[in-house]
Structure formats: C-alpha cells, structure tokens
Amino acid sequence: MIPPVTPLADSAERLTEAFQRPVRCGAPGAGWIRCSDVDAAFVARWERDVAAEHVRTYGRSHPAAAAGYVLGWYAGIPAGLGAALFRLDRRVPRLDRRALAFRLAPEAYPDAFTLLDGRFWCLPTDPAAAHPDATVVADDVALAAVLRAQVRGHADAFLATYPARTRLPRRALLGAFTDGVDTGLELAGDLQRLPPEAALALPPSEFSTASSALPASTITLRVDGHGELTDGYIARAVELLAETGAANVGGVMDARGTTAFEQAVATAYTTRLGLGGSTFHLAESPAGEAETVFLGVFQKEALLALGGQRQWIYMTYLGTFVVVNAAVSLILWRCPRCALIFGRRWRVLRCPECGLELEA
Numbered sequence: 001m002i003p004p005v006t007p008l009a010d011s012a013e014r015l016t017e018a019f020q021r022p023v024r025c026g027a028p029g030a031g032w033i034r035c036s037d038v039d040a041a042f043v044a045r046w047e048r049d050v051a052a053e054h055v056r057t058y059g060r061s062h063p064a065a066a067a068g069y070v071l072g073w074y075a076g077i078p079a080g081l082g083a084a085l086f087r088l089d090r091r092v093p094r095l096d097r098r099a100l101a102f103r104l105a106p107e108a109y110p111d112a113f114t115l116l117d118g119r120f121w122c123l124p125t126d127p128a129a130a131h132p133d134a135t136v137v138a139d140d141v142a143l144a145a146v147l148r149a150q151v152r153g154h155a156d157a158f159l160a161t162y163p164a165r166t167r168l169p170r171r172a173l174l175g176a177f178t179d180g181v182d183t184g185l186e187l188a189g190d191l192q193r194l195p196p197e198a199a200l201a202l203p204p205s206e207f208s209t210a211s212s213a214l215p216a217s218t219i220t221l222r223v224d225g226h227g228e229l230t231d232g233y234i235a236r237a238v239e240l241l242a243e244t245g246a247a248n249v250g251g252v253m254d255a256r257g258t259t260a261f262e263q264a265v266a267t268a269y270t271t272r273l274g275l276g277g278s279t280f281h282l283a284e285s286p287a288g289e290a291e292t293v294f295l296g297v298f299q300k301e302a303l304l305a306l307g308g309q310r311q312w313i314y315m316t317y318l319g320t321f322v323v324v325n326a327a328v329s330l331i332l333w334r335c336p337r338c339a340l341i342f343g344r345r346w347r348v349l350r351c352p353e354c355g356l357e358l359e360a
Contacts, residue, residue, distance in 0.1 A: 006025060006118045006131075006133060007091075007118075007120070007127075007128035007131050007133060007134065008025050008091070008093060008115055008118045008119075008120050008133065009025040009026070009118075011025075011085055011088070011089050011091055011093070011120075012024055012025040012115060014085075014088050014089065015081060015084055015085060015088070015113075018084050018088065018187045018188045019080070019081075019084070019113075019187060021110075021111055021112055021113070022111075022112040022113070023081070023112070023113045023114070023115070024112070024113070024114040024115070025114065025115045025118060026114065026115075026116070026118075027114075027116060028101050028103070028114045028116075031103060032101045032102065032103050032112075032114065033101060033102055033103070033104065034097075034098070034100070034101045034116070035074075035077065035078070035097040035098075035099075035100045035101060035102070035154070035158075036097040036098045038074065038097075038158065038161075039161045040161050040162065040163045043070060043074075043161075043162065043163055044163060046070050046104075046108065047063070047066040047067055047070050048066075049104075049108040050066040050069050050070055050108045050109075051063065051065075051066040052108075053107050053108050054066065069109075071162075071173065071176045072176050072179065072180075073109060073110050074110075074158065074176075075155070075158075075176035075177040075179070075180040076110075076179075076180040076183060076184070077100055077102055077110065077113060077180075078095040078100060078150070078151055078154040078155075078177070078180070079151045079154075079155075079177045079178070079179075079180025079181045079183075079184060080180045080181070080183050080184035080187070081093070081095070081100070081113060081115070081184065082095045082147050082150055082151055082181070082184065083147065083151075083180070083181040083182075083183075083184030083185045083188070084184035084185065084187055084188040085184075085188075086143065086144070086147050086184075086185075087184070087185050087188040087189055088188045089122075089126075090122060090123050090126065090140070090143060091120045091121065091122045091126065092120060092121045092122075092143055092146045092147045092150060093115050093117070093119075093120045094115070094116075094117040094119050094120070094150070095150035095151060095153075095154050096150065096153060096154055096157070097154055097157050097158065098116070098117075099115065099116050099117040100113070100114070100115065100116060100154075101113070101114045101116055102114070118133045119133045119134075119135065120133060120134060120135070121134075121135045121136075121137055121143060121146045122134050122135070122136060122137070122143070123136065123137065123139065123140070123143060124136050124138070147181075151177055151180075151181060152174075152177075154177075155174055155177040159173055159174070218299070218300050218301070219238060219241065219297055219298060219299060219300055220297070220298045220300055221234060221237075221296075221297050221298075222295045222296065222297075222298065230254070230338070230339045232337070233251065233338045233339070234297065236335060236337055236338055237249040237251070237296055237297035237335060237338050238297060240335055241297060241299060244289075246289075246299075247298065247299050247302035248293055248296055248297070248298045248299070248302070249293070249296050249297050249335055249338065250290075250293025250294040250295055250296030250297075250335070250338070251293075251294060251296055251335050251337070251338025251339050252285075252294070252338070252339045253269075253270070253294055253339075254270070254339040255269035255270050287335055287337075296335075296338060
C-alpha cells in the first residue's frame with residue numbers, strides 16, 4: 001500500500017536535500033530507533049559503540065569524546081530538523097520524543113531520520129494552511145516560539161534520563177540543543193553566515209544559553225569560564241573602544257600555574273616556542289590595531305552586524321577572526337594591559353571503578 005502524501009512529506013524531501021541524508025515522514029521499518037526509546041542504557045551503549053569506532057579509526061578513545069559526539073548527534077535530531085524546516089518552509093513539525101525516530105549507521109552516527117507525526121504548525125500564507133494536519137499561527141514570531149517550545153520540551157525530556165556522569169551543568173547540556181538549532185538554520189541556507197532567522201529562533205531570554213545572549217547595554221564582554229580578568233580590564237577595554245573606534249578590544253592570554261609543572265607549562269604557553277608566537281600570547285606585543293585579538297570587549301552593534309555573539313565566538317575559536325576583519329573592515333585593537341589569567345581551576349576526581357579522571 002502506498003502511504004498517503006501529506007504536506008509534511010513534501011517538506012521531508014526538502015530536508016533530505018539540506019541534510020544530505022534521508023528524511024522520511026511516517027512510521028519507520030526495522031532497525032530504526034524512536035527517540036522515546038532513548039534512555040540512559042541506550043545512551044551508554046551508543047557511547048560504547050562510538051568509542052569503539054574511535055579506537056578503530058584513531059587508535060584510541062576517551063569517554064568524554066564519545067559522550068560529546070552522542071549528545072551533539074542526538075540533540076541535532078529535534079533541534080536541527082525543526083530549525084531547518086522553520087527556515088526552509090516556515091513550518092515546525094511535532095518534535096516531541098514520540099514524534100521522531102532515527103537510524104544509526106554502522107559507524108554509530110545517525111544517517112537517516114523520520115517524522116512520525118504528520119501534524120505541523122505553519123503561517124496563514126502556507127499553501128497547506130487549510131490541511132487537517134496544519135495548525136496556523138499568526139506570524140514568524142509565533143512560529144519561532146513554537147519551535148523553541150518544541151525543542152526545549154524534547155531537551156527537557158531527554159536530559160531527565162541523561163546519564164549523570166558529566167561535570168557539565170544542565171545549562172551547558174542544553175547548549176547542545178541550541179547548537180543543533182544553529183546547525184539546522186545554517187544547513188537550510190547559506191553556510192557562510194548566521195541567518196536572520198536565528199534572532200527569532202534563539203532570542204536572548206528564552207531557551208538559549210549564554211552563547212546566544214546579547215546584553216541590553218552597548219557592549220558585550222566575552223570571558224572564558226576558566227579565566228580570571230585582571231584589575232581594570234573592563235574599564236580600560238571600554239575606554240579603548242571609545243578612543244579608537246574599534247569593534248573589539250582584546251588582551252593577553254596570561255597563563256599561570258601553581259605547581260612547578262604547571263608553572264613550566266605556563267611559561268612555555270607564553271613564549272614563541274610554546275603556541276607559535278601569536279601576538280595575544282606574548283606580553284611584549286605592542287598595543288594597536290591587530291589582525292586578530294583574544295576575546296575581550298565588543299561593540300554590540302558590530303556583533304549584531306555579523307549575526308550575533310555566537311558567530312563571533314565560533315570565529316574566534318576557529319582562528320578566522322582575520323577573515324572577518326578583512327571582509328567587513330572592522331578595527332580590532334590589542335591592549336597588553338588587558339590580561340586574562342589562565343590556570344587550572346578545577347578539582348580532578350578519579351573514578352574508583354574505571355580510573356577515569358574528571359574535572360569537577
């Protein structure tokens with residue numbers, strides 16, 4: 001029997017093109033995993049399979065790496081599919097754990113997805129707005145709110161059963177679903193820039209982690225959680241923003257240690273022989289315009305012009321800030337007086353069963 005064609009089946013075809021992996025609409029056959037069946041035991045087995053694949057491919061594995069892969073892959077199912085369809089068709093499918101299923105490749109990554117529930121939310125202008133499966137909402141803002149609620153509901157249900165063996169707080173675990181929304185929006189369009197839909201799907205105050213939040217003031221401060229600002233860092237950086245017209249003022253990565261070994265590592269970290277001599281690693285680097293700087297204080301307008309804080313953070317981590325600077329002609333300013341102190345600030349706990357050391 002040929003399954004009936006539904007509006008969401010047409011959307012699934014477009015998702016297949018965006019994800020470069022099969023996306024179906026309807027009940028799956030054998031070998032598929034319903035999201036509602038993914039519990040702590042399944043996650044543990046999945047992580048073991050991923051770890052085994054890492055050993056085959058790279059010769060070794062680490063439990064934290066396998067856990068990160070599984071969490072990211074799983075979160076990308078509801079978040080990625082929902083966000084991509086929001087951007088492609090201005091539709092949001094049902095994304096609760098009973099409404100989705102996936103298939104794992106022999107290498108343990110998800111290689112196909114299915115939408116088990118044909119119902120969806122859409123706008124009044126949708127060609128299928130009168131279909132029995134459609135629930136019409138007023139506008140883009142209302143539709144984005146539905147997307148956030150659906151993804152957050154799935155995330156809460158999944159994390160309630162997620163194995164509690166990681167030092168990451170719940171808010172950080174939610175970040176995997178936030179990243180999934182980002183990925184879905186990007187896969188559905190231009191991969192080179194964050195789409196305008198991100199402002200709707202991930203506003204500052206709802207669902208998102210700190211990575212997607214922009215403050216109400218005119219500047220944004222970005223600091224790593226394991227760093228410590230030196231006295232006067234923020235005040236001097238804000239002064240330089242005003243004096244130079246720079247979009248971003250960054251300082252020095254000042255590595256320090258407590259034990260003799262840590263101090264030796266910190267010394268190597270801040271020399272040309274350590275991390276390649278990047279200017280923000282060296283205290284003797286002069287102040288002035290730079291091709292790339294380390295984090296620091298940003299002009300809010302500049303962040304918004306580039307699509308939001310998340311995009312800037314990713315570019316900083318990937319070392320491509322210079323590309324952004326060249327493309328949009330922003331001034332980046334280095335201030336050696338603005339130092340961010342780095343050092344080991346976590347306690348290391350050893351698991352008595354497996355010997356794995358975890359930071360806590």
